[in-house]
Amino acid sequence: MKKSKLNLMTVFIAAALMVFISCGTKEAEKVEVATTATEAKTYKLALSLAITGPTSDAGNPYAKGVEDYFKFVNEMNILGEDKIECTIRDDQYKNDVTKRNFEEFIAEGLDFYLNYSTGSTLALKKDFEEEKMPTIPASFHAGNLIESNYIFLPIASYSAQAIGLAEYVVNNHSGSTPKVAMFIHPSAFGRGPVSDVEKAIAAGLDMELIEVVEHGKDLDNTAMLQRLLNKGVQYVISQTVQSPVATMLKDASRLDLVAKTFGENGKITFLGCHYTGGNDLIALAGPAAENFFWTTSYIITSEPGVGTDAQLALAKRYGRDDKAAQSHNYANGVMVAQVATECILRAKARGKAVNKESLYQELLEMNGINAFYPVTTVGPVTYSATDKAGVDTLQLYAVKNGAFKSVGTPFIPIYTGKI
Amino acid sequence: MTYFFQLVVSGIVVGSIYALSALGFVLIYKSSKVLNIAHGQIIAVGAFITYALTVWMGIPIFLSLILSMGATFFLAMSVERIFLRRLIGEPIISVIMVTIGLMSILDGLVYLTPFGTENFSFPVFLPSTPIDLGGVYISWTQLMGVIITIVMISGFSWFFKKSTVGISMRAVSDDQLASMSIGISVPKVFGLAWATAGLSAAAAGTIIGNITGLNFDTLHAFGIVVFPVVILGGLDSILGAVVAGVIMGLIQQFAAGYLDGNWGLNGTAEVLPYIILLIILLIKPHGLFGIHEIERV
Structure with missing residues (x-):
């Protein structure tokens, strides 16, 4: 029952999104003309x-x-006459540049912040606390949430993803206890899930972690x-980026x-978390990517549906090339912008002043009947004071004939709740 | 025993590619005493040009490789002509700082192209079934890499030992003033050194790109990865680059094969080359084959 309700809601929101996109610029022009008489507010976001x-x-x-x-939101007047002004700056993956950018954003006034890397999110954690700034990074590192009140992961953490993959291995392996190795990036980004997988094993997940x-x-x-x-390893779970996985x-x-x-006997089955997969892996590894298993909470365009149709239409509307349009990281970016927009919409609907305090409160209340269904993900976004990971649901994909295809239905790892 | 030989073969393959990548450093240093920090970027550019010619223009990959080598030949020569020629006679640190700046410029230029932020892979042009040498496997791509490396290194060795131009380049490296006094054009020699380094960079980039896929960060990082090879072999020795490359390749494979994952060790394949490098440099500060110059005062 819950699932059918969820699907209905998803279809509804996606359809609405599609209609908005297909209506195009003409509609946007009309609405703008009609609303110029009222006072418009501008909400400052930054990435x-x-x-x-x-x-x-x-x-x-x-x-x-x-x-x-955000362009779409402004053009379609989704926030009425109010606008979102999102400043996007390149930090070249340098934490010092991210910090400088963040300080400048704060100086110019900021209502909601979108960050990126694990390193900079960890480095700026205290700044987010001091500024009481609701922040959604592109990093899904569980450590971002430790001693933090203002960081919200968009989807399940890397730890949850690795545990989800480990659970899939355990549930689908035939024979004695499966032997697993982890192939990780030599950084906090890569190491994060290892201890959580070990905790899951200690909590009863029946697998043997042979080597990291x-x-x-x-x-x-x-x-x-x-x-x-x-050493008898049958499965390798990767938590890194695509390039080393492709070489492997x-x-x-x-x-x-x-x-x-x-789980073919005598061979190794390769699996990976969000940033190991997608079209970039296929681009790098070519035919060697075949049968690679990958998990993420995002929809992908090789599995067409209402959400991917909306994603492709949005990319087309703004003249994006095919590679960007098809990227799961494009969906990733759209999704965090959707969450920020939804918070603003909800704060406005409650008659609150839109600022970092009210947007933070909206994030905390995004659960239960207030869960958000963005259609770019395989499950709803839920946050609370004790749950700062947005989409808990994961989908397993595998490369078949040069494209990622769904394997089974979306799932929520069980052992994340046991560790 | 098969396992051991597999590691030896893999070590030699990796070492050959390291040697080819290191060659660019050596060629420039040998003639001009300049360490080109931007060499990794030229390696990446070479790989991208080969890809663009092969995939976007439909030129066969071997012809694309030759054209790409030609392109990086002129690119590196132009870089020397525009940025470095004015610095002849200036302190060496100034020249190295310019190559660091050059690295940023090349980074910026690559980021203006799709290669800066997207991933690509070369089309499969060799058989995908590896060569089986009695249970020891080597892929056709790796074999091709080794052959190209051998051909290029042999060619450069001959060039420096036997050709007039090569001997002129060695003379300039030895003493610029004395070389000028016998009519050798030092600026031309410098330009040629950069150009030949560009040539080797395109070959290295294309081979690495075939193995790892085309990712800018991965490719230009090889400019740094091969640094221990350059230092170990001696900055001015082609033979040193080859020997040090193979040593490093073997050390990495044996460390990964026998040390990593045992006794709580991990990542020794990454660290061990640097430890060996330090030990050898303590004994031979100019590297295994580097020339130890003695100045009489």
């Missing part, structure tokens, strides 16, 4: 992220998603892959180690 520099392959489409959605590999800039992973195989998959493919079906 600092890596549009260039390391990880800009994710940051670039993310920025476009944020920019396009912190990768470097490897040209050849033969030694690592052979070592894991010799190519090497595994060359050595004929990739499982062609999930």
Whole structure:
């Protein structure tokens, strides 16, 4: 019952979004003319992220998603005569630049902040606390939430994603206890989920974590892959970015180690969290990406639906190229902009002054019947004082014939609640 | 034993690619005593040009590689002509600072193209089934990388030892004033050194891009990754780059194969090359094959 209600709501919101997009600029012009007589307010939002520099392959489409959605909101007068002014600045993945950007945003007046990397989110955590600034980063690191009141993850943390993948392994593995290795980025971003997976195992998740590999800039992973195989590893869960995963998959493919079906005996099944997958992985790994399993909370365009139709229409409306339009990180950017817009809409609807305090309060109340269904994700966005991860639901995808396809239905990891 | 030989083969493959990447540093340093910090960016640009010619213009990849090498030849030569020629005779630190600036400029220019923020991969042009050497596997891409490396390094070795221009370049490296006094054009030699480094960068970039996929951050990082190789081999020795490249490749593979994951060790493949580098430099401060100049006062 709950599920059908959820689906109905999703379709409704998506349809509304589609209508808005297809109505186009003419409608926007009409509404603007009609409302110029009343006093308009401008809400100041800001985003600092890596549009260039390391990880800009994710940051670039993310920025476009944020920019396009706010443009759409303003053009369609979704906030009535009020407008959103979102300043987007490139920090090249440098924490000192992010901090400087944030300080300048604050000096100019800021109602809601969107951040990007794990490093800068951790580095600026105290600043967000001092400023009491509601902040949504693109980093899903669970550590962002420790000793923090104002950081809200858009979707399930990397820890929840890794645990979700581990649960899938345990539930679908045939034979004795599955042997798993983790392939992680040598940073807080990569290391974060390891201890949580270990806690899940301690709490009863029936798998053996054989080894945690912190990768470097490897040209050849033969030694690592052979070592894991010799230790009986059957599954590798990755928490890093696409490039090292692509190199590993190519090497595994060359050595004929990739499982062609999930859990194939004597081979390795490769799985990964949000930033390991998507079209960029297929672009880098080519045919070697086949049978890679990936989890995220976002919809993807290789699985068309109302949400992806809306995403593609939005990208088309603002002249984005196909690569950006198809990117799950474009959806990621759209989604955080949707959440911020929804908070403003709700604060206005309650007759509150729109500022960082009221928007923070709206985030905290986004749960239960007030949960938000953005259609760019596979589940609702829910926040509360004790739950700062937005979309708890995950979807597993696998590469089949060169495109990610859904595997099963959306799920919420069980062990995240047990650790 | 198969495992051991697999690690040896992988080590040699990786080492060869390191050697080819390091060659650009050596070629420039050998002639002009300049350390080009922007070499990683030229490696990346070379890979992108090969990709663009192959995929966007439909030119066969081997021809694209040759054209790309030609393009980076002229790119590097132009860089030397525009930015570095004026600095002949200036303190070496000034020249190195210019190459750091150059790195930022090239970064900025690449970010203006789709290659700055998007990922690509070369089309498959070699058989995907690896070569099986009695249970030891090597991919065609890796084999091609090794062959290109051997050809290029042999060519450059011959060039420096036997050709008039190569000998002139060595002479300039040895003593600029003495070289000028016998009619060698020092600026031309510098330009040629940069150009040949550009040539090797395109080859290295294309090989690395075929292995890792085309990601700007990954590609230009190899300018830094191969730094221990350059220092270990000796900044001015082509043979040193080859030997040090293979040593580093083997150390990394053996560390990953035998140390990582055992006794609580992790990431030794990343750290060990630097530890070995430090130890060797303590014993041989100019690297394994670097020239130790003695100045009489």
